[in-house]
Amino acid sequence: MLQISKRGSAMPPSPIRKLVPFAEAAKKKGVKVFHLNIGQPDIETPKAMIDAVKNADFKVLEYSHSAGNESYRRKLVEYYHKVGIEVNHNQIIVTTGGSEAILFGFMACMDPGDEVIIPEPFYANYNGFAVSAGVVVKPITSHIEDGFALPPISAFENAITPKTRAIMVCNPNNPTGYLYSREEMEVLKELVQKHNLFLFADEAYREFCYSGDHFSAMRLEGAENNVVLMDTISKRYSACGARIGAFVTRNQELLDAAMKFAQARLSPPGLAQIAAEAAIDLPDNYFEGTKVEYKKRRDTLVGRLNAIPGVFCPNPGGAFYAIARLPIDDADKFCQWLLESFSWKNQTVMLAPATGFYGTEGLGKNEVRLAYVLNTNDINAAMDCLEKALEEYNRV
Amino acid sequence: MLQISKRGSAMPPSPIRKLVPFAEAAKKKGVKVFHLNIGQPDIETPKAMIDAVKNADFKVLEYSHSAGNESYRRKLVEYYHKVGIEVNHNQIIVTTGGSEAILFGFMACMDPGDEVIIPEPFYANYNGFAVSAGVVVKPITSHIEDGFALPPISAFENAITPKTRAIMVCNPNNPTGYLYSREEMEVLKELVQKHNLFLFADEAYREFCYSGDHFSAMRLEGAENNVVLMDTISKRYSACGARIGAFVTRNQELLDAAMKFAQARLSPPGLAQIAAEAAIDLPDNYFEGTKVEYKKRRDTLVGRLNAIPGVFCPNPGGAFYAIARLPIDDADKFCQWLLESFSWKNQTVMLAPATGFYGTEGLGKNEVRLAYVLNTNDINAAMDCLEKALEEYNRV
Numbered sequence: 109m110l111q112i113s114k115r116g117s118a119m120p121p122s123p124i125r126k127l128v129p130f131a132e133a134a135k136k137k138g139v140k141v142f143h144l145n146i147g148q149p150d151i152e153t154p155k156a157m158i159d160a161v162k163n164a165d166f167k168v169l170e171y172s173h174s175a176g177n178e179s180y181r182r183k184l185v186e187y188y189h190k191v192g193i194e195v196n197h198n199q200i201i202v203t204t205g206g207s208e209a210i211l212f213g214f215m216a217c218m219d220p221g222d223e224v225i226i227p228e229p230f231y232a233n234y235n236g237f238a239v240s241a242g243v244v245v246k247p248i249t250s251h252i253e254d255g256f257a258l259p260p261i262s263a264f265e266n267a268i269t270p271k272t273r274a275i276m277v278c279n280p281n282n283p284t285g286y287l288y289s290r291e292e293m294e295v296l297k298e299l300v301q302k303h304n305l306f307l308f309a310d311e312a313y314r315e316f317c318y319s320g321d322h323f324s325a326m327r328l329e330g331a332e333n334n335v336v337l338m339d340t341i342s343k344r345y346s347a348c349g350a351r352i353g354a355f356v357t358r359n360q361e362l363l364d365a366a367m368k369f370a371q372a373r374l375s376p377p378g379l380a381q382i383a384a385e386a387a388i389d390l391p392d393n394y395f396e397g398t399k400v401e402y403k404k405r406r407d408t409l410v411g412r413l414n415a416i417p418g419v420f421c422p423n424p425g426g427a428f429y430a431i432a433r434l435p436i437d438d439a440d441k442f443c444q445w446l447l448e449s450f451s452w453k454n455q456t457v458m459l460a461p462a463t464g465f466y467g468t469e470g471l472g473k474n475e476v477r478l479a480y481v482l483n484t485n486d487i488n489a490a491m492d493c494l495e496k497a498l499e500e501y502n503r504v
Numbered sequence: 505m506l507q508i509s510k511r512g513s514a515m516p517p518s519p520i521r522k523l524v525p526f527a528e529a530a531k532k533k534g535v536k537v538f539h540l541n542i543g544q545p546d547i548e549t550p551k552a553m554i555d556a557v558k559n560a561d562f563k564v565l566e567y568s569h570s571a572g573n574e575s576y577r578r579k580l581v582e583y584y585h586k587v588g589i590e591v592n593h594n595q596i597i598v599t600t601g602g603s604e605a606i607l608f609g610f611m612a613c614m615d616p617g618d619e620v621i622i623p624e625p626f627y628a629n630y631n632g633f634a635v636s637a638g639v640v641v642k643p644i645t646s647h648i649e650d651g652f653a654l655p656p657i658s659a660f661e662n663a664i665t666p667k668t669r670a671i672m673v674c675n676p677n678n679p680t681g682y683l684y685s686r687e688e689m690e691v692l693k694e695l696v697q698k699h700n701l702f703l704f705a706d707e708a709y710r711e712f713c714y715s716g717d718h719f720s721a722m723r724l725e726g727a728e729n730n731v732v733l734m735d736t737i738s739k740r741y742s743a744c745g746a747r748i749g750a751f752v753t754r755n756q757e758l759l760d761a762a763m764k765f766a767q768a769r770l771s772p773p774g775l776a777q778i779a780a781e782a783a784i785d786l787p788d789n790y791f792e793g794t795k796v797e798y799k800k801r802r803d804t805l806v807g808r809l810n811a812i813p814g815v816f817c818p819n820p821g822g823a824f825y826a827i828a829r830l831p832i833d834d835a836d837k838f839c840q841w842l843l844e845s846f847s848w849k850n851q852t853v854m855l856a857p858a859t860g861f862y863g864t865e866g867l868g869k870n871e872v873r874l875a876y877v878l879n880t881n882d883i884n885a886a887m888d889c890l891e892k893a894l895e896e897y898n899r900v
Contacts, residue, residue, distance in 0.1 A: 110730060113612055116762075119612075122570075153562075167549065169746055233769075368515035368517050372632025373632075380774075
C-alpha cells in the first residue's frame with residue numbers, strides 16, 4: 109500500500125493553529141476575537157525596509173550567494189557589534205527565517221537518535237524540526253512559581269546521556285518571556301564545555317528586554333566552538349513575512365557543514381534580503397519606541413491577569429509573551445470553549461493552551477500563553493472578556 | 505570531543521560551486537569567463553512581477569498562511585489549468601523555492617534508510633536533500649548515446665527493493681535537457697502503481713520544451729495518489745532569487761503531512777509571493793519570446809559542439825541544459841584547467857563537470873554540462889574557446 113512516512117505521521121501539527129477553525133467560526137457569527145494566541149506583532153514594518161525594496165534597481169532577480177548577499181552579511185556584522193557580538197561576515201549564513209537556522213543547526217550538529225535538552229515550556233516548532241532531523245527533545249521542566257527561571261543544573265546533569273549533543277535555550281524566552289541572566293548563561297556554558305555539547309541560542313527576541321540587559325550566548329568566552337546563534341529579523345523589525353534569519357557560529361567545521369545545507373537549497377529569499385539590509389541603518393533609537401510600547405502592554409496584561417481571582421502570571425522580563433496559570437481544568441478545552449461557546453459584549457479572546465509548549469505529557473493543563481501584540485485598549489478589552497469567561501466557565 | 509553530525513559530514517558540497525575560486529582567480533587575472541556552468545538565466549524578470557512588489561500597499565510584513573497566500577494559490581490553480589493540470593488551491597502548498605518542495609516530499613514520503621530511484625545523471629542537489637532526509641538515492645543510468653532517454657523498465661524493476669518508496673524524474677531534465685514523452689511517463693505510472701511507489705515530478709523547466717509538448721506527471725490518470733509535483737517559478741519567470749516554489753499533490757494524506765512541515769517553518773517568503781501572484785497574469789504569449797530565444801541558443805550551442813572533432817552532444821528537447829561528451833580524460837581536471845591554465849583571446853569558459861550529476865562513481869568523466877543561459881554571440885565566443893581549448897588540452 110502507498111504510505112506516507114512514519115516521520116510524516118509523527119510530525120506534530122501546530123498546537124496554535126488547531127484552534128483556528130473555531131476562531132473563524134466565531135468571526136462568522138459576528139463575534140470579535142482578540143488574538144493573543146500568536147506572535148504576529150501589530151507594529152509597522154519600518155518604512156525604510158519596504159522602501160529599499162521599492163527603490164531597488166535590478167533587471168533579473170538572481171540567486172544570491174548561498175550564505176546570503178555579502179553586502180548584507182557585512183552590514184549584519186555592524187548590527188551584531190552594536191549588540192555586543194563580535195563576528196565576521198564569514199561566520200554568518202543568512203537563512204530563510206530563524207526556522208531554517210534551527211533546522212540547519214539540528215541537521216549539522218545531530219544525527220537521528222541524538223538528543224537535545226530544552227527547558228520546557230518551549231517554542232512548539234522545535235518539535236517539528238526535531239522530527240525532521242530525527243532527533244529527540246529531552247525536556248527539563250521550568251516552573252511558573254519560579255517565573256520559569258533556568259532549571260537547576262542538576263536537572264540538566266540528570267538528563268544528559270551518551271546521546272546528548274546539545275542544549276537549546278530561547279532567550280528571552282518564547283513562550284514564557286523569561287529573560288535568562290548572565291549568570292544562568294554562564295552555568296550553561298560550563299555545562300556544555302564539561303560535556304562537549306553544542307549550545308543552541310534562539311535569540312529572536314533580543315531587542316525586547318524590560319528588566320535587565322540581554323546577555324547573548326555569543327558572548328560566552330571560551331565556548332566559541334559550542335555556541336550556535338539562531339537568529340531572525342521577524343520580531344526585531346516586525347517583518348515576520350520576510351523570512352530572513354541567520355545561522356551564526358565561530359565553529360568553522362560547523363559553518364562548513366551548514367554551508368552545504370545552504371548550498372543545497374541555493375539561496376535565501378532575495379527581495380527580503382534587500383529589506384533586511386536596509387534595516388541595519390535604522391536609527392539607533394528605533395527599538396526604544398517599540399520597547400516602551402511592549403513594556404506598557406506587558407504591564408497592562410500582567411497587572412490585569414494577576415487581578416483576576418485564581419490567576420497567576422509571573423512578570424516576564426522580555427519577548428512579548430506571558431504564561432498565566434488559570435483556575436481551569438483543561439487549557440485546550442477552555443481555549444476552544446472561549447471561541448465556541450463564549451462571548452461578552454460580542455467579543456472573545458483567543459489564547460494558546462500551554463500544553464503545546466511542554467514536552468512532558470500532562471503539564472501545562474491549567475496554563476495558557478498570551479502574546480501581548482495588541483494595543484493596551486484591546487488588551488484591556490481582552491482581559492475583560494477573560495475575566496467574565498473564567499466566571500462563566502467555572503459556573504457551568 | 506565536540507563533533508558535528510555524521511549527516512553534516514556526509515552532506516555533499518555543491519559540485520558546481522567548487523570551481524568558483526578558480527573562476528574568480530581567472531577574472532582577477534583579467535580573463536573573461538563565459539559562464540555556461542550554472543542555470544542562472546540572463547532573461548529579465550518580468551517587470552509586472554517587480555512592479556507588483558513596488559506597488560504593494562501594506563504596513564506590516566506579516567506571516568502568510570503556511571500553505572502560502574490563498575489569493576496566490578487560487579491564481580496558481582488558473583496557471584495549472586492553462587498547462588493542463590487540474591488541481592484546486594487546497595492541493596497546493598507554496599514553498600520556499602522548488603528546493604523546499606523536494607525536501608517536503610522526501611521528508612513526508614520516506615523514512616531514513618528508504619530508497620528513491622532516480623535516472624542519472626540527475627540534479628546534484630537531490631543528493632543534499634536525500635542526506636538531509638536520511639534516504640538513499642538509487643541511480644539508474646541513462647546514456648548519452650540514447651540522448652539520455654528513460655532507461656528501460658527492467659533497469660527500474662531490478663533496482664526496486666523492499667525499501668524503495670519513490671521514483672523521481674525531472675522533466676524536461678536538468679542536467680540532460682531530455683524531454684520525457686507521454687509514453688515514457690505512462691511507463692513510469694504503471695511502475696509506481698504496480699509497486700505502490702510515489703512518483704516525484706520535478707517540472708521546473710515545464711515552459712521550455714522545443715521538440716514536442718510537455719506531458720506533466722499530474723496528468724497521469726489513475727496515479728493521483730502517487731504523483732507529487734515539485735514546482736518552482738525560478739526558471740519559468742527568471743526569478744531564481746524569489747525562492748517561490750510549490751508542492752502539489754492530490755494525495756490528501758500526504759498533503760496533510762506536508763502541511764505539518766510547512767507549519768513548522770511558518771510561511772513561505774511574503775514579498776516574493778506578491779511577485780509570483782502577479783506573474784500569473786502575464787500575457788499568454790509571454791513564454792513564446794523566451795522559448796524562441798532559448799531554442800536559438802540551443803541550436804547554436806549543439807551545432808557548434810557537434811562540429812568540434814571528437815565532441816558529441818545529443819539535441820536536448822527542453823530545459824536549457826545540454827550534456828556533451830568531450831575528448832578528454834577527466835572532466836573535473838579539464839574544467840579546472842580551463843579556468844586555471846587556459847585562455848584564448850583573453851577569454852575562457854566555465855563548464856560543469858558531469859561527474860557531479862552521476863550517482864554512480866566513475867561515470868561522466870568525459871562529459872560536461874552546459875547551460876545555454878547566454879546570448880548566441882557569447883555562446884559562439886564560448887564555443888570558440890572550447891574548440892581551441894580541446895586542441896591545446898590534448899596536445900599537452
